[in-house]
Amino acid sequence: RRAxxxxxxxxxxxxxxxxxxxxxxxxxxxxxxxDPAMAHWARKSNLRKEVTEAMGALTQIRRCVPMERDGDGDASGDGCVPRDSGEERERDEVGEGLVFVDLCAGRGMLSILMAHFFPAARVLMVDADPKIKLPHLACLPTVEHHLLDVQSAEAFDLVRGAVRDATRACIVVGVHLCGDLSRRAVQLFLETNARALVLCPCCLPRRRRHDVFGFHVVDQARSLKREPHGVWCMALHGLLPWRDRETFAVDARVDDDVEGPFKTFLVARRKKQTSSFRGAAEDGSEGSETVCPR
Structure with a gap:
């Protein structure tokens, strides 16, 4: 029997x-x-864990999708101006005009779900492992795979291009990003003017250099008598512009329905598409940027 x-x-x-x-x-x-193209997924030993992680991320993504809601609520849109247009609601449901960038996507369970639930959206899978087999992409016409290191300039250009090409919004997503890759996801969100970020951090950064962001997380956790991963998530949350409540909606949520040790989601969304944001998206100009520390 299969998994x-x-x-x-x-x-x-x-x-x-x-x-x-x-x-x-x-x-x-x-x-x-x-579907024969999905046969390897049906046999995957940790399928159940992958499903809960991806569905948990999808729940957070759905909180970010109603882009026309530009009130003062949180990332879920709570308290925002309601929309009466059935056409706009339908656009939300199918993902029209959206581009998702799935960082360190692996085999792409989350990309599969985004392609299914948002059939009108583009999904860009980004991963640096050339050995991953992806036969299922043959039956997912809206999903593109990019063999790139997330830390590379090419990955930055890919996200910048996605922001430019999205007629409504580009949403950066990262599930179980290890170490410094989580900081990089925050950086890509801030410096490319992507509209939203959904991030589930994984393991802590390696302790290689004392001046690298996150080096002291373990020591800080010990001093605070806190669990290190929670302190790491707090540090990443601190990189997000949570103080700028007029422009951004930022929060962190622990989802206990996700199976596995890492179930904290950091969610950030630009509440309004400012003129500088539109400039970056439409004509490729830099616009205004919030810079993330290296």
Whole structure:
């Protein structure tokens, strides 16, 4: 039996709301069950964990998608001006005009879900591992794979181009980004003028140089008598412009329905598409940038 079959037969697995939502999405489930291009996913031993992580990220992405809501609420749009247009609501539902950049995407479970739930959006998968097999991309026409190091200038240019090409918004997403890659995700969000960031940090940065961001997290956690990963998430949250509440909505949420040790999501969204943002998106100009420390 495949991992997918075990998941479908497990009452404990189906009790997880993310697994249940995945199973209840019949067209998606049928593809995983019967499409030969998805066969490797059905056999993947940690499929259940991958599903909950990706569905958890999707939940946070959906909080960022109603781009026309530019009031004073948080990243979910709470307290924002309601929209009456059914056309705008439909655009939200299909992802029209959106470009998602999935950093360190691996095999791309999250990219698969974004392509399914936002069929009119473009999804850019970015990963530096040339050995990953991606046969399922043949049946996902809106997903593009880019073999790039997230730390490279080429990756920066890719996100900048996505911001320019998106007719509504570019959303940067990173699930389980290890070490300094999480800081890099924040940097890409801030310095490319992407509209939103959904980030689930993973392990701590390596202690190589004392002047590198995050080097002292373990020592700080010990001093504060806190769990190191929580302190790392707080440090990353501090890089985001949480004080600028007129321009940004920033928060951090722990999602206990995500299975695995890392389940904190940092979510940031630009509330309004300013003139400088439009300039960067439309004509390739630099616009105004918030710079993230190296």
């Amino acid at each position: 997918l079959d075990f998941m479908l037969a497990s009452e404990r697995a189906l009790a997880n709301p993310y697994v249940r939502a995945f199973v209840d999405e019949k067209p998606l489930l049928e593809r995983f069950l019967h």
